[in-house]
Amino acid sequence: MSDTLPPIGPASVVVVSGGSRGLGLAIVEDILAQGAKVAAFARTVTPELEQLATDHPDSVVAAAVDITDNKAVAAFLKQVEATLGPIDALVNNAAAGQDSLHVHTSPENIARIIDTNLTAPLLLTRAVLRRIMAKGNRGRIVMVTSVCAQRGYSGLVAYSATKGGLDSAMRTLAREMHGRALVNSVAPGFFASEMSSVLGQTQLDTITRRTPSGRLVEPTNIVPVVHSLLFDDTNINGQVITVDGGGSI
Template identity: 40%
Template sequence: MKHIIVTGGSRGLGLAIVNHLLTQGYKVSACSRTQTPALEVLERNTPYFKWFPCEIGNPKQTSLFVKEACSWAGDSQLWGLINNAGIAKEGVLATFPNIESDALLQVNLNGALYMAREVLRVFLRQNSAGRIINISSIIGSRGYTGLAAYSASKAGLDGLTRALARENGRRNITVNSIAPGYLDTEMSSTLSAKKRDQIIRRTPMNRLGTVEDITPAISFLLSNDADFITGQTLTIDGGITN
């Protein structure tokens, strides 16, 4: 069985990714700051899933998590990393506290960079091909009022994707981003009804996205069918950025 690491796998899109990968026959290890009841159920019901505590953005915890996850996976080859962990905080930059922007960039950008570095080291030790998929956002390419720091973090993540694709292509390691549009998840639950309706009206598909709209793309990018796709950002947004 191939082993996949998923960050931020406790809820929303991350939890959906974990469940989807398990149905696809992968061995999955996931990390988050705290364990949720859904993760507890998964650990009880399948020997192919393991949760680990990790504060994304902390390089020491990241290194320990990857080592422990690979030890748990045993002889299973580490095949992929899904950098999904992220936080979103809203506020115009002129009044946005430094502590908030620093925390956001540390998790969304530095956290993904630290995790990719640890996983790439494993790939090199294995002398194997591999996959890295960064979960970005349409906000990274389009921007949005009140989301300057979040937009910067996701634009940086797409830049990291392109650079790592160039660095590692000769080793048959692909690196890609998936940029979802507005999804009907816990993260979007804070939207006002008016804002939600505006987004839906601007979306050609006339609805918010779901986690099920995203997971098949992850399966594809992990598969051998995507051997020649790297350095790309795949937008899945119902056409709102057209």
């Protein structure tokens, strides 16, 4: 690696997968508030994301892209570079949820979850890192994974496998990039969103009771951690940072 590379600076153009709602949208809003540029995609562009793009045409790119569609993702990255400039960070946030026992989950559904949550993020990460390296820059990668990768949760076998896979890939990538990028995971505990709306009140009460901090996680608890990994001079690299009120300890 050349010593003439610039030091890893704060991200200035960040791609956020699944930035249309829930945690992803909160991350997009935070990046914008920081004064950086952000490119967000999901299969559907929500009115909230559309509004951000309309209000900030020079700082926000939003598009309807399925992360499993490699050609569409490649075209999106080109569009982002043409509009916002060189990409220097990625938040791998898009994911498909699961709510079915492994023995009752169809092979097709298992394949879809792995494709969406593991294969596609790895390909997107590869594409972004190649662009960062081609520009002679350094970058930052944040994987949004889950405590499910560390603790067992019934009904989330394939989902947990993908999150654990991303955590493992993250560690190896941090070593492999050898200073060309800081690569980390943020692993939230349960928080309310469209994905987690399948949980009933009894399950929520159980999770809350088992959480030492006494309250469920909210996106506002997770966003500052992602923010720091994107923008601060932390030198945190190859780590899984769990945000779950201590529920997994």
